[in-house]
Amino acid sequence: MTPIAQDRFALVLGAQQLESSFEQAIFRMDITPEHTNILGGVHGGVIFSLADFAFASACNAGEGSFIGLQAEIRYMAAAKDKQLIATAKRVGGTRKFAHYEVMVTDGLGNALALFTSTAYRVA
Amino acid sequence: MTPIAQDRFALVLGAQQLESSFEQAIFRMDITPEHTNILGGVHGGVIFSLADFAFASACNAGEGSFIGLQAEIRYMAAAKDKQLIATAKRVGGTRKFAHYEVMVTDGLGNALALFTSTAYRVA
Amino acid sequence: MTPIAQDRFALVLGAQQLESSFEQAIFRMDITPEHTNILGGVHGGVIFSLADFAFASACNAGEGSFIGLQAEIRYMAAAKDKQLIATAKRVGGTRKFAHYEVMVTDGLGNALALFTSTAYRVA
Amino acid sequence: MTPIAQDRFALVLGAQQLESSFEQAIFRMDITPEHTNILGGVHGGVIFSLADFAFASACNAGEGSFIGLQAEIRYMAAAKDKQLIATAKRVGGTRKFAHYEVMVTDGLGNALALFTSTAYRVA
Numbered sequence: 336m337t338p339i340a341q342d343r344f345a346l347v348l349g350a351q352q353l354e355s356s357f358e359q360a361i362f363r364m365d366i367t368p369e370h371t372n373i374l375g376g377v378h379g380g381v382i383f384s385l386a387d388f389a390f391a392s393a394c395n396a397g398e399g400s401f402i403g404l405q406a407e408i409r410y411m412a413a414a415k416d417k418q419l420i421a422t423a424k425r426v427g428g429t430r431k432f433a434h435y436e437v438m439v440t441d442g443l444g445n446a447l448a449l450f451t452s453t454a455y456r457v458a
Numbered sequence: 459m460t461p462i463a464q465d466r467f468a469l470v471l472g473a474q475q476l477e478s479s480f481e482q483a484i485f486r487m488d489i490t491p492e493h494t495n496i497l498g499g500v501h502g503g504v505i506f507s508l509a510d511f512a513f514a515s516a517c518n519a520g521e522g523s524f525i526g527l528q529a530e531i532r533y534m535a536a537a538k539d540k541q542l543i544a545t546a547k548r549v550g551g552t553r554k555f556a557h558y559e560v561m562v563t564d565g566l567g568n569a570l571a572l573f574t575s576t577a578y579r580v581a
Numbered sequence: 582m583t584p585i586a587q588d589r590f591a592l593v594l595g596a597q598q599l600e601s602s603f604e605q606a607i608f609r610m611d612i613t614p615e616h617t618n619i620l621g622g623v624h625g626g627v628i629f630s631l632a633d634f635a636f637a638s639a640c641n642a643g644e645g646s647f648i649g650l651q652a653e654i655r656y657m658a659a660a661k662d663k664q665l666i667a668t669a670k671r672v673g674g675t676r677k678f679a680h681y682e683v684m685v686t687d688g689l690g691n692a693l694a695l696f697t698s699t700a701y702r703v704a
Numbered sequence: 705m706t707p708i709a710q711d712r713f714a715l716v717l718g719a720q721q722l723e724s725s726f727e728q729a730i731f732r733m734d735i736t737p738e739h740t741n742i743l744g745g746v747h748g749g750v751i752f753s754l755a756d757f758a759f760a761s762a763c764n765a766g767e768g769s770f771i772g773l774q775a776e777i778r779y780m781a782a783a784k785d786k787q788l789i790a791t792a793k794r795v796g797g798t799r800k801f802a803h804y805e806v807m808v809t810d811g812l813g814n815a816l817a818l819f820t821s822t823a824y825r826v827a
Binding site for chain 1 (some may be wrong): 461462464465467468470471485490492493494495496497499501502503504506508510513514523525527528529530531532533562
Binding site (some may be wrong): 496507530532534535549550551552555557559570572574576 | 741774776778780781795796798801803805807815818820822
C-alpha cells in the first residue's frame with residue numbers, strides 16, 4: 336500500500352486502494368449516508384477526494400515525490416448503486432510534471448465524473 | 459443555516475457556515491491531523507470540499523435549486539496556521555447557470571487555493 | 582463538413598476537419614510562424630482553438646445544438662514537428678449536457694495537450 | 705510593449721496591449737466577422753486567446769520567464785458590443801509558479817468569461 340492509502344483522511348472516507356503504479360491507480364469506497372447531501376446526491380467533495388487519492392497515489396508510486404498543483408472535475412451522472420471507483424491513468428508528463436486523468440464510475444461501470452490533474456516533482 | 463451547513467459531510471469535516479447569500483458565502487474549519495497527509499500537507503480533497511460547501515451554499519441561497527456541474531482548484535501555498543476559510547463570490551450567470559469563484563485562505567489571510575465552479579438550475 | 586469546419590476562424594488558423602460525429606471528431610492544422618511565440622512555442626490559444634473546433638464539431642454532429650460552457654487545457658509537451666491533430670471523444674452526458682475530452686498530438690503522435698470540456702443543449 | 709504584444713498571432717487576432725505588469729495586464733480587441741461562428745457567437749478560441757495574451761504578458765512582465773502549464777475558461781454571457789477586454793490579475797504564486805485570473809468583458813463592462821491559469825518559471 337502507498338502511504339496515501341494509509342492516510343487518516345482516506346480512512347475517514349472509507350477509501351481503499353485496489354491498485355497503484357505510476358501509470359495507473361484504482362481506489363474504491365462505499366457511499367454512506369455521511370457522504371450524501373440533502374438532495375440525496377453524493378457530495379462533490381467526496382467524489383473529488385476519491386479521485387484525488389487515486390491521482391496522488393499514482394504520481395507517488397514512481398521514483399519521485401509529487402505534489403498536486405491543479406485539478407478539475409466535471410460531474411456527468413449520478414451513481415446508480417452505492418459504490419464509487421476511481422481509476423487514475425497517467426496521460427503525459429516531463430521530468431518535472433505528471434498529468435493524470437481519473438474516471439470515477441459507480442460499481443456498475445457508469446461514468447460519474449471525469450477528473451484531470453497535474454502534479455509537480457519536489458526535489 | 460443553509461441545508462448544506464447541516465449536511466453530515468460538513469459535520470465530518472468540521473466545516474461551519476459563517477455567512478451565506480446568493481452573492482457570497484463563507485465557510486471555515488479547523489485543520490486536524492485527520493486532514494493532513496504523510497507529508498504534513500492538507501489533503502486536496504479537504505480544501506476542495508470546504509470550497510465546495512461555500513459554493514453550494516451560495517448558489518442555493520437564492521430562489522432556485524442549483525447543482526454543481528464543474529469545478530476546478532489550483533493550489534497556491536501551504537497553510538501557515540490551523541484554519542481554513544473559504545469565501546465564495548458569484549462572478550456571473552444567467553437564469554440557468556451560476557458561476558462562482560472561491561478563495562481559500564488560512565486564518566492569517568494567506569491565499570492557499572483558488573477554486574472556480576459552475577452550477578446549473580434544476581426545475 | 583460541419584458548419585464549424587467552414588467558419589472563417591477555422592480558415593484563419595488553417596484547421597481542417599478530418600472526421601466528425603457526436604462520438605468523435607478530428608481536426609488537424611499545420612503550425613506556421615504566425616502561430617508561434619517569441620520563444621518558438623505554439624501559442625496556447627492556437628492549441629486551445631484547434632481542440633475547441635473538434636469539441637464544437639463533435640457536440641453539434643448529433644441531433645441537438647450545443648454551446649460550450651467550460652473548457653480547460655493542460656499543456657504536456659512541445660510539438661516535435663509542424664502538425665497539430667486534435668481528437669475529441671465524448672466521455673459522457675445527459676439530454677442537456679455533453680462532456681468531451683480532446684487529446685492534441687503532433688503528427689508523430691506525441692501527446693501535447695489534454696483538453697476537457699462541457700457543452701449544454703440549446704432549445 | 706511586451707514581446708507577446710508583438711507576436712504575429714496577436715496581430716492576426718488584432719489584439720492590443722493596454723497595460724502590462726507582473727501584477728496586472730490588459731489586452732483588448734475588436735470582434736470582427738472572422739471571429740464569429742455560424743450562430744453569431746464569438747469563437748471560444750478567440751476569447752481564450754485574448755485572455756491567454758493578457759496572462760502570458762503579465763507573467764513575463766516580472767523578472768523571470770514563465771511558460772503556461774494549465775488554463776481553464778468558463779463562458780458566462782455573450783458580448784453586447786464589438787469589443788473584448790481581458791484583464792489579468794495575479795492571484796498568488798511562489799518562486800516557481802504564478803497563478804492568474806483573467807476576466808474578459810465586452811466594452812460595456814459585462815462579464816463574458818472567467819479564465820484562470822498557472823505558469824511555471826523556466827531557468
